[in-house]
Amino acid sequence: MGKVVSIVNQKGGVGKTTTAVNMAACLAVKNQKVLLIDIDPQANAVSGVGVDKESIDLSIYDILINNEQIEDVIIDTGIKNLKMVPSEGALSGARIELVNVLNRERILKKNIEKIKEDYDYVVVDCPPSLGILTINALVASDSIVIPIQCEYYALEGVAQLMHTFNLIRDNLNEDLEVEGVLLTMFDTRINLAHQVEEDIRKFFQEKVYKTKIPRNVKVSEAPSFGLPVIFYDVKSKGAVSYMDFVEEVLQSEEKE
Amino acid sequence: MGKVVSIVNQKGGVGKTTTAVNMAACLAVKNQKVLLIDIDPQANAVSGVGVDKESIDLSIYDILINNEQIEDVIIDTGIKNLKMVPSEGALSGARIELVNVLNRERILKKNIEKIKEDYDYVVVDCPPSLGILTINALVASDSIVIPIQCEYYALEGVAQLMHTFNLIRDNLNEDLEVEGVLLTMFDTRINLAHQVEEDIRKFFQEKVYKTKIPRNVKVSEAPSFGLPVIFYDVKSKGAVSYMDFVEEVLQSEEKE
Ligand SMILES: Nc1ncnc2c1ncn2[C@@H]1O[C@H](COP(=O)(O)OP(=O)(O)OP(=O)(O)O)[C@@H](O)[C@H]1O
Numbered sequence: 001m002g003k004v005v006s007i008v009n010q011k012g013g014v015g016k017t018t019t020a021v022n023m024a025a026c027l028a029v030k031n032q033k034v035l036l037i038d039i040d041p042q043a044n045a046v047s048g049v050g051v052d053k054e055s056i057d058l059s060i061y062d063i064l065i066n067n068e069q070i071e072d073v074i075i076d077t078g079i080k081n082l083k084m085v086p087s088e089g090a091l092s093g094a095r096i097e098l099v100n101v102l103n104r105e106r107i108l109k110k111n112i113e114k115i116k117e118d119y120d121y122v123v124v125d126c127p128p129s130l131g132i133l134t135i136n137a138l139v140a141s142d143s144i145v146i147p148i149q150c151e152y153y154a155l156e157g158v159a160q161l162m163h164t165f166n167l168i169r170d171n172l173n174e175d176l177e178v179e180g181v182l183l184t185m186f187d188t189r190i191n192l193a194h195q196v197e198e199d200i201r202k203f204f205q206e207k208v209y210k211t212k213i214p215r216n217v218k219v220s221e222a223p224s225f226g227l228p229v230i231f232y233d234v235k236s237k238g239a240v241s242y243m244d245f246v247e248e249v250l251q252s253e254e255k256e
Numbered sequence: 257m258g259k260v261v262s263i264v265n266q267k268g269g270v271g272k273t274t275t276a277v278n279m280a281a282c283l284a285v286k287n288q289k290v291l292l293i294d295i296d297p298q299a300n301a302v303s304g305v306g307v308d309k310e311s312i313d314l315s316i317y318d319i320l321i322n323n324e325q326i327e328d329v330i331i332d333t334g335i336k337n338l339k340m341v342p343s344e345g346a347l348s349g350a351r352i353e354l355v356n357v358l359n360r361e362r363i364l365k366k367n368i369e370k371i372k373e374d375y376d377y378v379v380v381d382c383p384p385s386l387g388i389l390t391i392n393a394l395v396a397s398d399s400i401v402i403p404i405q406c407e408y409y410a411l412e413g414v415a416q417l418m419h420t421f422n423l424i425r426d427n428l429n430e431d432l433e434v435e436g437v438l439l440t441m442f443d444t445r446i447n448l449a450h451q452v453e454e455d456i457r458k459f460f461q462e463k464v465y466k467t468k469i470p471r472n473v474k475v476s477e478a479p480s481f482g483l484p485v486i487f488y489d490v491k492s493k494g495a496v497s498y499m500d501f502v503e504e505v506l507q508s509e510e511k512e
């Protein structure tokens with residue numbers, strides 16, 4: 001019950017938000033009770049599920065800084081089985097505001113523990129950095145999904161990410177695991193993509209999902225309609241591949 | 257002399273590093289003396305110009321934290337007219353280390369002022385956040401170039417970026433200007449790209465460069481050879497468009 005999965009990679013633009021939103025939506029469609037937490041000040045996951053940013057009263061900022069209880073911050077998304085803890089721009093100031101707070105890296109964990117049993121999955125969208133917001137997510141998580149774009153710069157960041165992952169596991173959250181590595185925006189026509197894929201499968205071995213998410217225009221259009229891609233165009237290659245990915249996630253769950 | 261331009265956008269993966277590296281290289285080819293500063297802990301700009309990360313002794317981290325002088329950190333890149341201040345992974349800790357340092361937002365500015373006259377342009381590659389590293393770059397800059405990917409999520413971040421820009425200009429650097437807005441990874445076949453372009457031109461008016469950088473595989477392959485795209489494939493659409501963009505930058509300089 002209540003598996004907490006963070007979508008993490010400090011490299012920017014690799015598909016963290018797209019993966020968090022579509023993973024949460026596909027799990028919800030497969031009758032899992034899901035809570036999507038947005039801990040990125042950009043608050044892209046909020047619009048990705050069609051929540052109006054102007055209508056937000058409390059957000060993750062209030063949990064981290066103003067001691068609000070998570071139960072009072074959770075909102076509906078209009079999608080069955082999917083609730084959300086929204087983010088807001090003020091969160092970008094939280095990094096400084098939290099510096100002298102005791103146990104600042106455990107605030108999210110303490111809050112999630114109170115509601116974890118109400119959900120099958122808690123999915124956390126992280127910002128493109130390894131600062132206190134991402135650390136809060138890692139400390140609170142059972143496992144992480146690492147979206148990786150098959151490009152040269154994206155490959156460079158993997159070592160830094162695993163360095164931080166090991167630091168958290170050794171000092172703050174000994175049960176943290178890598179749920180899996182997801183190749184995103186994959187373009188089969190590009191040689192570089194195949195070369196990078198080979199390197200990633202060598203590094204992560206069986207942790208790399210068989211499903212690859214193709215570059216697919218429907219995926220990038222869906223957020224402008226406030227919809228996860230399975231509700232925007234269910235037959236699109238993007239929607240089908242995200243459903244396949246979630247199938248793999250659920251199957252690996254049964255094996256444990 | 258010595259115009260300092262930061263490449264800024266907190267949205268991840270929009271082409272900041274690609275623009276910083278290729279702008280610096282194209283300016284160098286047009287006989288401008290250029291210093292490229294990498295203030296992103298990912299240090300992608302270092303490999304983008306082919307500098308070996310293992311060979312780096314001192315970096316921007318030593319300037320910000322260990323009071324090293326910038327003259328001792330500047331290295332050659334092997335490209336005529338192009339020198340660099342490299343970054344390193346340790347920089348991601350600088351955000352915390354700098355919190356109680358007096359005037360922490362002006363450290364880069366004080367250092368650049370010492371060497372500014374030796375160069376025609378100083379180009380700064382920023383991380384995907386609006387934290388103390390990007391603030392150091394904004395305080396030290398004469399102007400900023402904003403790369404924007406024509407996608408929905410990228411549009412959302414513009415208001416936050418301009419909010420930070422105004423804060424810096426009003427409180428820390430009154431002469432800061434927007435040099436221009438560059439549309440990157442532009443794919444003419446995608447409707448969304450044209451719609452977003454229209455929104456961006458409405459918001460930024462004449463600040464948007466006429467040149468658009470097309471999505472072009474040579475641009476993403478070049479870093480895996482440690483080369484700016486004009487040295488990797490000078491006839492490619494990517495190389496030609498970055499040269500056109502730099503032509504526009506130089507022409508707007510003459511008008512002033
Ligand atoms: N499979 C795909 N096909 C086409 N476009 C995609 C795909 N996945 C993501 N995108 C687009 O690529 C851009 C980057 O994706 P996204 O914003 O999800 O990345 P991110 O890692 O969350 O970025 P950030 O580092 O800023 O948080 C977005 O505009 C998104 O719509």
Ligand SMILES: Nc1ncnc2c1ncn2[C@@H]1O[C@H](COP(=O)(O)OP(=O)(O)OP(=O)(O)O)[C@@H](O)[C@H]1O
Nearest residue numbers: 012151268269270271272273274384471472475476
């Ligand atoms: N015009 C282009 N055509 C094709 N690929 C491109 C183009 N511009 C950038 N890319 C690729 O897109 C990815 C993102 O670009 P880049 O890393 O420069 O963005 P960034 O804004 O610096 O990212 P970050 O937010 O992580 O610093 C890189 O893999 C890069 O090679």
Ligand SMILES: [Mg+2]
Nearest residue numbers: 016017040044
């Ligand atoms: Mg995101």
Ligand SMILES: [Mg+2]
Nearest residue numbers: 272273296300
């Ligand atoms: Mg970059």
